[in-house]
Amino acid sequence: MCFHIQLVQIFETGSNVWRSKGQAQEEAKKEFIDSIKLLEGALGEKKYFGGETFGFADIATIAIASWFYAYETCGGFKLADECPKFAAWMKRCGERESVSTVLPEPSKVYEFVCMMKKMHGLE
Numbered sequence: 001m002c003f004h005i006q007l008v009q010i011f012e013t014g015s016n017v018w019r020s021k022g023q024a025q026e027e028a029k030k031e032f033i034d035s036i037k038l039l040e041g042a043l044g045e046k047k048y049f050g051g052e053t054f055g056f057a058d059i060a061t062i063a064i065a066s067w068f069y070a071y072e073t074c075g076g077f078k079l080a081d082e083c084p085k086f087a088a089w090m091k092r093c094g095e096r097e098s099v100s101t102v103l104p105e106p107s108k109v110y111e112f113v114c115m116m117k118k119m120h121g122l123e
Contacts, residue, residue: 006038007060007061007064009031010035010036010039010064011064011067013028013035014064014067014070015067016028016032017029017071017074017075018070018075018116019117019120028075029075032071032075033077033082033083036083037082037083037086039086040083040085043089044085045085047092048093049061054093054096054098058089058093062090062093062094062099062103065090065103066105066106067106068090069106069107069109069110070106070109070110070112073110074113
């Protein structure tokens with residue numbers, strides 16, 4: 001699967017986690033986690049997707065990671081429990097100044113998601 005398409009799928013399935021309840025949410029969580037597991041497989045034992053160097057695939061992927069806290073909180077799961085290598089990669093990327101200074105705080109994204117849920121009558 002094309003890397004870009006995979007990222008779009010992750011964002012869509014993650015969004016379905018906060019938009020749904022019950023069985024639909026459980027299915028969305030499974031799809032989201034399965035998508036992350038595909039990326040985790042591509043990451044393998046490497047420090048970054050390209051090996052030792054932080055590159056384009058890392059930049060593209062970390063750009064959506066700010067949303068993951070909202071998905072976890074709304075869905076009642078921890079990504080680190082399901083995909084520990086990917087969670088370690090996220091932490092490693094987040095410690096880079098070039099990343100930490102430009103990405104929104106996950107708590108702010110969660111606040112936005114809560115606002116969207118209320119606005120759409122999902123709470």
